[in-house]
Amino acid sequence: MPPSLVDRLDAIEDLPTIPHTMQAVLSSLDSVSASATRLEEIIKEDPVLTAKVLKIANSAAYGAGTEISSLSRAIVTVGFDEVRNIVIGLSLSGIFCDDLGFDEFDAVELWLHSIGVATCAKMIAQKVNGLDPEEMFTAGMLHDIGRILFCLYFPDELRDILTAVENDNISLTEAEMKYGLAHSEIGAYLAYRWQLGSFMVNAIRFHHNPQKAGDHVQAAAAINLADAITIQLQIGWKGMGPAPKIMVPKVLGLDTPQIKEIAKKLKDEKEQIMSGWSSVINA
Secondary structure (H helix, E strand, C coil): CCCCHHHHHHCCCCCCCCCHHHHHHHHHCCCCCCCHHHHHHHHHCCHHHHHHHHHHHCCCCCCCCCCCCCHHHHHHHHCHHHHHHHHHHHHHHCCCCCCCCCCCCCHHHHHHHHHHHHHHHHHHHCCCCCCCHHHHHHHHHHCCHHHHHHHHHCHHHHHHHHHHHHHHCCCHHHHHHHHCCCHHHHHHHHHHHCCCCHHHHHHHHCCCCHHHCHHHHHHHHHHHHHHHHHHHCCCCCCCCCCCCCCCCCHHHCCCHHHHHHHHHHHHHHHHHHHHHHHHHHCC
16 A cells, blocks of 8 residues: 555655744744734844845835834834744745746745735735634745645656646646645645644645635635635736636625725735745845
């Protein structure tokens, strides 16, 4: 009997561990008592990260007008939540190589797609009772991390899957399901290894099948919707095969006009996302 996906992933000795800074941010800043002082303390532990955050705060995307030379001023100028999300983005993008070994996948484009999904998921959460906007931003940032692991650890299988996409005119997700090796399962495994909790694991695992997410169906549905909107707007990686349809998940309690409003807002922010976050990723 062939080894299961979990067995194969367990056997990988160099699977990435959760970045220390990201772990500190997620564990220390998940309550209403989270403070700018604590965020500053976390960033200061990493001199390289400190320099990058200051560089980003002084970039044209944030346009403070005068030079920002301290983390405390950066947090005030850019915003607590924005700096928190920048730190998570930097922590994640820094643990993977730029060359994934496939022309179809560019690491920067994949991260920009994930940032688009994260931004859209946050917008959705702001309109849905029971979803935390910052938690949904993190889920959006992580939702496709399995694609990067797929490139790095399962290149032969991925090449077969990409051939199926081209020959059968199906989506990449459909081809993965046909092959029995899904990026969502790989990403969920990593979230589990990183001890990110059932919410994050299930949001990642079921973002293409929200109805199977149980108690976390709203989160998975929000990521599914954000993913489709982001691909339609061509923010970052644009998917493969037929573009996904933008559905209206009943579980979110949103109507079509509200979803159109979210899509328009994301479209209006597209240029800032692309330019601002490109400097973040490449910082």
